[in-house]
Amino acid sequence: MSYKEFAEYDAEQTGGIKDSFSSIITGLGEDVNREGIQKTPERAAKAMMYLTQGYTMNAAEILxxxxxxxxxxxxxxxxxxxxxxxxxxxxxxxxxxxxxxxxxxxxxxxxxxxxxxxxxxxxxxxxxxxxxxxxxxxxxxxxxxxxxxxxxxxxxxxxxxxxxxxxxxxxxxxxxxxxxxxxxxxxxxxxxxxxxxx
Known part of the structure; x- marks a missing residue:
């Protein structure tokens, strides 16, 4: 895949990573249903996908x-x-x-x-x-x-x-x-x- 702006998230992939973050947060002893934490698993999933978007890019094609x-x-x-x-x-x-x-x-x-x-x-x-x-x-x-x-x-x-x-x-x-x-x-x-x- 050539370079493109990362603006969309695969719903299935995001859902799986979100569930994993929910398990991690619960495992750490935090209440995943607490108001300040409720949306954290989804935010963390999207952040991680953004921070690792290089896997979907081809540096040689960019050059x-x-x-x-x-x-x-x-x-x-x-x-x-x-x-x-x-x-x-x-x-x-x-x-x-x-x-x-x-x-x-x-x-x-x-x-x-x-x-x-x-x-x-x-x-x-x-x-x-x-x-x-x-x-x-x-x-x-x-x-x-x-x-x-x-x-x-x-x-x-x-x-x-x-x-x-x-x-x-x-x-x-x-x-x-x-x-x-x-x-x-x-x-x-x-x-x-x-x-x-x-």
Whole structure:
């Protein structure tokens, strides 16, 4: 399925997830019939379906929908792309920023498509390491550039709200292909994403 705005919910699927949330809420000791909770199972079901809509999207098709032949072969960077995802281990949020660069090899892509690719993979149950890899490989395989670089910086609620409860920790993951495997190109990218050019 190609990219489309997620605005409709499958009634049967929503009903099943709603029932599951009702059981969870009851199992936690809350009264699912209490006024403030009555609509929570349905809201939670729709929220979860929205937050995992990436399973119904095709990131490669998103890129292909806006690829243009262009004789440009210098670095293109889109940085500070906000991302929100759910940790597959605890289903708690992690959030942060992605920085993406590529060096075209005959084709460029519409700039808005790179954040959309991030959303496709972020809106699934994820670990940050695989999220980084998924974005990197999708761009590399689809656009076939001279090189691709992806860096993600994120904070994980599973570390902040439970477990070690470290409030100021962040996790950084990175991936490089092609020209970005060369140290000078990689360093240029890392310098540019860490600088404030405004």
């Amino acid at each position: 292909k929908s806006a690829m243009f032949a262009e004789d440009y072969n210098e670095m293109v960077i889109v940085k500070n792309i906000e991302l929100y995802s759910l940790c597959e281990h605890h289903m708690l949020p992690f959030f942060g920023k992605a920085h993406i660069a590529y060096i075209p090899d005959g084709h460029i892509v519409g700039l808005s498509k790179l954040p959309r690719v991030v959303d496709v993979f972020a809106r699934r149950l994820q670990v940050q390491e695989r999220l980084t890899h998924d974005i990197l490989e999708c761009i590399n395989d689809t656009l076939k550039p001279q090189g691709v670089a992806v860096v993600i910086e994120a904070s994980h609620m599973c570390m902040m709200m439970r477990g070690v409860q470290k409030q100021n920790s962040t996790t950084t993951t990175s991936g490089f292909r092609g020209q970005f495997e060369k140290i000078e190109t990689r360093n240029e990218f890392l310098k540019l994403i860490s600088s404030d050019l405004s």
